[in-house]
Amino acid sequence: MSEVFTPLCDVDPMSERIKVKARCVSIWHSHAPDKPTPVWSLDCVIQDEQGNRIQCTIRKDDMPKYEGLLQEGVCYRISNFGVGENGGKYPLLKHKYKIVFYKNTALTRIDSFDQNNKGFKFEAFTDFVPGRINEADTVDIIGTIVSLGDLIPFNNHGMTSRRRILQLEDVEGNQLECCFFDGVADKFNQCTSKRESSGHVVVIVQLGKVKYWNGKPSVGLHLYSSKIYVNEDLPEVTTFKQRYKKKDCQDENEFKIALFSPTTYVLTPKNFFKGATKKIVGAIRDSYDEYTCVIYAKVHKIHKEYGWYYPACKKCSKRATLSDASASGSKASGSGGRRKFWKCDTHGQLNGVVYRYKIIVRVIDEFGSASLVLFDNMVHKLLNDTPCWELMEKYHYAAEDVFPSEIDVIVGKKMLFKFSYTEFNITNNNHVYQVKMLSDDREMISVFKEGFLSVENEEDQELDKQAKDVAALSGPDSDNVDGGEFVTPETVKWAGKTSEGMFGYSDDMKSLKAISGGSAGDGSSGSGKRNIIDLDEFNEEEYDAKRAKQPDGENQPEVQVKIEKE
Known part of the structure; x- marks a missing residue:
């Protein structure tokens, strides 16, 4: 009579005297991060013939008995074990339960039940969408490297770490991003130095961890259980290469690994000004309704009393x-x-947590001043790509009121700011606005002034040639800022010319028109000559006689009253 084995998916605490047959896929010691001792337990993942997986835990006291018996890739018959809850903050598998070894648990080695010696269970790249494969799921993937990024240093809780991003492609041409850290990232150093001659470099990630960043999937490694194979002599690697070579009849000798670069967003005048009204600073509060506006102003001061960084999720x-x-x-x-x-x-x-920039600046133009909030990505660019953690390290994680002198370079910069005037600002009389985009690009400024402001000054002529454009994709009421980069092209010809119908001139500019004699949007002070008259010396009869001699319809000189200080 043949033995009856319970599928791993059916293992639960109510089952008694059950036996399972499975292959050991991965073995590791569990311990605190960066502290290999003391060891808490010996853990492993086993997989049955149907591809079901479950985690097994061997307590520290029982480790000597089983440590020499368990081997990766070997199949076992396991009986007389306990079933516990698969708890913890970050469970490895989705299975609700895990197997717990007792002192008398029977572990018997058996012949392999299939040829899948490593226990791979590959997922299709097209399945990496929420609902099919969710965040924190554990997956196996295989693909060839099509683009590879350089090592990127970063601060990790006070320690300097490094990461590398690469793109894998499957035999159907679908791509998936992977992100590896420290020692694993170093595995690809040789590929980086020989991008054009490495050929097809096939990578297998087993028990990888899934993350979604802005809806885009990325696969990394779990702390201890994950495995990675790079161009190793495995049947799965050989089979994949053969199938990939048949794709579009690709010649491996001509295949080159590209340099991975994050997707950038090209900021043009058309999308910068989209949905926005041009405003002078003094007219921001003129509306009783919500709207989005763009102002052109100079950073007058930084509100240092509000700090310069914040701890972020x-x-x-x-x-x-x-x-x-x-x-x-x-x-x-x-x-x-x-x-x-x-x-x-x-x-x-x-x-x-990670530390991100957040500063409040006071901006000013000829008509008023206002307070604006600049978040991480914007400050990062204004400081010549200096990350927040770098200043945190330099100033030894000092309190927020210890203000780095490096940030003072922002003061005096004149640029465009795009933000929303919200219901919150109106109802709470709170007039600190969160900037969504900013730019000091010459072309952007020219578009802003076209038909709106015509007055130039020397400061405008000395704008930095290295213009930067930064945008925060977050909404006006949230504290989150996306890490996407925004780049302004050197030459962007905007087909749609600025017009009153496109952006709408605010009431303050129309009032300027009435005063200056110019158009509502040109900012001109008028061409008429202005006379300043001291009223104490003013001869009204003489003045009326001069006016009477001028022909009808001729422009009359404007009179500006001079008021003496008491």
């Missing part, structure tokens, strides 16, 4: 706050103080 970039647990705990590496525990209103408890 890594997932949504919203402000993170210290949890009650921060009062106790071990000392944090790199900070010199006790370890801090953070929480996010959206994502709850956090393992860590």
Whole structure:
């Protein structure tokens, strides 16, 4: 009579005296991050003939008995075990339960039940959409590298780390992004130096972790369980290369790995001014309704009393706050103080945070002044791509009121600011506005002034040739800022000329027209000569006689009253 084995998907706490038959896919020791000792447990992932997976845990006291018996790629019959909840903050698999070894758990080696010795279970790249493959799911993927990025250093809780992004392509031509860190990222150094001669470099990620950034999927590695194979001598790699070569009859000798560069957004006058009304600073509050506007103003001062950075959630970039647990705990590496525990209103408890720029500046033009909020990506560009963590390190994670002198270079810059005047500003009489885009590009400024402002000054003529355009994709009422870069092309010809019908002139400019004699949008002071008359010396009869001698219809000189200070 043949043995009856329970599929791993049916393992639950109510089952008794069940036996399973499965292959060991991955083995690892669980311990605290960056602290290999003490070891908490010996863990493994097993997979049955149907491709179902479950995690097994062997407690520290029982590790000596099983550590020498378990091997990756080997099949086993397992019986007399317990079933526990697959809990923890970040469970590896979606299975609700896990197998727990007892001291008397029977672990018997058996013959392989298939030829899939590594236990791969590859997912199609087209399935990487929310609903099919969700964030934090564990997946196996295979693909060839089509583009490879350089190592990018970054700050990781006070320590310098590095990451690398690459693009994999499957045999159907679908692409998927992967992101690897530190030692794993270094595996691709040779490929980077030999992009044009490496040929097809096939990568397999087993038990990888899925993340979605702005809806775009990315695969990385779990802390201990994931495995990565780069051009290794495996049947799966050989088969993939053969299938990929048949795609469009590609010659491997002619295949070159491209340099990966993040997708950039080209900012043009058309999309910068889209849906916006041109305004002078003094007229921002003139409306009783919500609207989006663009102003041209100079940064007068920085409100240093409000700080220059904030701790942000890594997932949504919203402000993170210290949890009650921060009062106790071990000392944090790199900070010199006790370890801090953070929480996010959206994502709850956090393992860590990132620090992002957030500064409030006072801008000014000839008609008024206003306070604007600039977030991380904007300040990053204005400081010549200096990341926030770099200044944090330089100033030893000092308090927010310790203001870096490097940020003072923003003061005096004159540029365009695009933001929304919202219902919140109106009802709460709160007139600090969150900037959505900014630009000091000459062409952008010319478009703004066209038909609106005609007065030039020397400062405008000395604008920096290295113009930058930055945009925050967040809405006006959120604290999150996306990390996308915005680039202004050197030559962009805008087909649609600025007109009153396109952007709409504000009432303040129409009033200027009445005063100056120019058009509502040209900002001209008029061509008529102005006479300043001291009323104490003014001879009214003589003045009336001169006016009577002038022909009808001729422009009369304007009179500006001079008022003496008391």
